[in-house]
Amino acid sequence: MPRAVTSTRRQPKAKSVATTSAVTWADDIELVGLVFELEPSTSNSLYSQYTIGLHAWFLDQVRQIDPDLSAYLHDGESEKPFNISALEGELLASGKQLRLEAKQIYHWHLNALSERVVQFLKLWLTNLPKTIELSGASLQIKQVNIAHAPTTYAQLLQSSAQQSLVNLSFISPTSFRRKGHHFPLPVPENLFHSYLRRWNDFSRLPVEQKTFLDWIDESVIIYQHHLESMKVAAGKRGSVTGFTGAMSFGLSKAALANAEFTQLFYGLVQLAPYCGTGHKTTFGLGQTRLDWVEQKSTTTVELLTNMLAERIEELTELFTAQRKRKGGERTDKIAVVWATILARREIGESLKAIAQDLEMRESTVKTYVKLARKALKQGKIDSLST
Structure with a gap:
């Protein structure tokens, strides 16, 4: 059975989402922080790097209303004028995956740092979607409130x-x-x-x-x-x-x-x-x-994400060393990509989900998995022979 832990961590538009009457602000506001109350309709598995999905979902919401702003948020060379949190609430650690529990409330923070993004949020809140979709996990948006007061620099x-x-x-x-x-x-x-x-x-x-x-x-x-x-x-x-x-x-x-x-x-x-x-x-x-928040002991969910990170780092070092010996080009970049893809496949994530997150073709991801596994096997042989 999964063990419960606590983590501090595109559908058509609809107007039925509950938002408080206080979720509004003047046109000259430059900063605001929102918190979403989310509730899964059913229990669902969730991959450990689901914040990539939250990031992509938000940018797609921006794209539907303001494609130019979405392109700037995605590709802009300046500092990013927004940030997001992971989900806060009761999560489950189930094998190498996370699990959302039905009928539990999760909180998600979204902060805006520029007048343009703040005004987008103001418009967006008048016509929010009903759900956030994360690779098969559907979270109903129950309510939105202000977490950090609207203000200016x-x-x-x-x-x-x-x-x-x-x-x-x-x-x-x-x-x-x-x-x-x-x-x-x-x-x-x-x-x-x-x-x-x-x-x-x-x-x-x-x-x-x-x-x-x-x-x-x-x-x-x-x-x-x-x-x-x-x-x-x-x-x-x-x-x-x-x-x-x-x-x-x-x-x-x-x-x-x-x-x-x-x-x-x-x-x-x-x-x-x-x-x-x-x-x-x-x-x-x-x-x-802006406070002293007592640190909680490491949870099972955090241990899972730590294990994935350590595996990615281990594979990156191996692939980097191999490519340098062979004189490979773009050594560091390709080593990280191979390591990320293989580590995520090892914990059971689908080629499709990985391809979507990395913005790559699924066929390319599949090829990289084969190359990475071949390199990993060769690395083990080299290790045994020394």
Whole structure:
């Protein structure tokens, strides 16, 4: 029998979805956070990287209303002006798959960081679909509420109040990119670099990055933290080493002499729950709260996702080494693709589902599975012969 655990983790339009009367805002709003109440009509299996499906479902909703915005969200070179969470609620770990339980309520967060996306959401909420479809799992949209109040970047700056202590909690695995690798530590300079990138892209109140981050490096004091690292399969390819947990920090007395940067510091702290922290936030990573949230013990679901991530990393290292010995081109990219596809096939995911997630032809995915299995077999033979 599956064991219950708790995870902090396209159909025609219809107007029957319940939304509160408060889910509206002025036309000049630039940031808002929504939370969806979802209920599966039946119990269904769910693959461990289902946030890829949530990401694709949302972009398809945008495409139906505003194709240009959808293309920008999908392909734009700037910071992404939205992010999503994983499902929060009672999940089941069933073999190597996850399982949604019928008649249980799950919560899903969707945050917008630019005026254009916020106004899309305002229009979209007037005519929501009845369900979210995730590779055979259908979730009814029961209700939508505001999780983070509608606001503007200028209002965040103006309303930011000085505090002796700031608490941030990282609800989902969080990571940064540093020198071509994952960096799973909330070093203040990395934290505020993450927030400032979004601020400079979307606020129309740009700040000179280096000077401010040098000030952050000199001024922020960490008082307490409770962090745990873990590997997760995140995004469409590869794995990420991230952290979850909470930290408390503040500014040194000397830092307060710089009133402009002090105000921006607290404004960026207020921005954190809207924009998330680090990279791959559009696939559920980096969800952040302005509070100290007690960390729960590792669940069976998290262990499953960790196992998948470790398998992807193990296969990536093997395929990369093999291709380098043979002088293969695009070594790193192809190794990650092969590793992701084979690891997902090993846990029982269909070629069709993998192809849809990776935006590849099913025949190509099938070919890559054969090549990856052949390479894996060769790797085992090489290992035995040494």
